Amino acid sequence: MTGEGFSDFFYTAPDGLKLHARIYGEQISGHWPVVCLPGLTRNARDFHELALCLSRKAETPRRVVAFDYRGRGQSDHDPDIGHYNIGVEAGDVLAGLAALGIEAAAFVGTSRGGLIIHVLGALKPAALKAIVLNDIGPVIETQGFANIRAYLDRAPKPKPFAEAVDAQRRTHGADFPALGEADWARMVGAICRDIGAGWVPDFDPALVDTLAGIDFSKAPPDLWPQFEALAAVPLLAIRGANSKLFSATTLGEMQKRHPAMQAIIVEGQGHAPFLEMGDLPQRIAAFLDRAERQVQQK
Structure with a gap:
């Protein structure tokens, strides 16, 4: 465990790639572990503050595992960009959990991470x-999907930290009026890395190429069958009030199909809300505690 509250864990993917996760908290606490899955170009650092909160909660400390997908963070880049897909990444997560001896857990998924959760619901x-x-x-x-593609840069130029912060504010500021200077700085620290010449996004630039052939005039296939298969699982949905990717209409339909689902609307934020x-953090922790008690009482 580092002084920052986590340890680094490296494991081997089914195809031999070296992958990384952060581990927070004790291995055995008596409570459900939590698995955190980031967005498309994000990494385990996105969950640092939330993971500290969950792992250090006095009454119900939890072991938290935050994954770097292949091509992100400290995981190896994949020479075959065709492997940058949610099916392969779901398999990588399962391999990581097997290496850690985790059979079951609570899952927190941001954006792409939530799609991977739908796949895991079918696989395991x-x-x-x-x-x-x-x-x-x-x-x-x-x-919302087209917006993501529009701001991803295939060959970003390194920037001094202050310029990188300003660039994020200019790109996302209209959707995130709730953020202050410290929040923007924390965001850059999470999604970028310092390469000496400046700060650059911390993912394989080839990942952008996986979006090149997508026709954004057509809606992608929905996952309603996979969502409905999760009906028996306690579920909390969080939506940024300004989100262009996750609509209020979809949230309402989810509540109809999963009546026990809880929902939180985060004002002043878009896609995706900062969970810290x-x-x-306290509301997520309370949700997990309630879900665990309900299962134990059955």
Whole structure:
């Protein structure tokens, strides 16, 4: 365990790639572990503050595992960009859990991470004890998806930290009026890395190429069958009030199809809400505690 509250864990993917995860908290606490899955170009650092909160909660400390997908963070880049897909990444997560000896856990998925959770529900449903979906559902709005593609740069130039912060604020500021200077700086620290010449996004630039052939005029296939298969799993959905990827209509339909689902709307934020801000860590922790007690009482 480092002085920052976590240890690094490296393991081998089914195809031999070296992958990374962060581990927070004790191995055995008596409570469900939590698995955190980031967005498309994000990494384990996205969950640092939330993971500290969950792993250090006095009454119910939890072991937290935050994954770097292949091509992100400290995981190896894949020479075959065709492997940058949610099916392969779901298999990588299962391999990581097997290496850690984790049979089941609560899952927190931001954006792409939530899509991977839907796949895990089909591959290994018993692994899902509870689910938190952060600004993602069975329907992806094409406008939001197109926006993501528009701001991803195939060959970004390194920037001094202050310029990198300003660039993020200019790109996302309209959707995130709730963020202050410290929040933007923390975001850059999470999604970028310092290569000496400046700060650059911390993912394989080839990942952008996987979006090149997508026709954004057509809606991607929905995941309603996979979502409905999660009906028995305690579920919390979080939506940024300004999100263009996860619509209020989809959230409402999810509540109809999963009546026990809980929902949180985060004002002043878009896609995807910062899970460390405001009272979100405490509300997520409370949701996990309630779900665990309910299961134990059955």
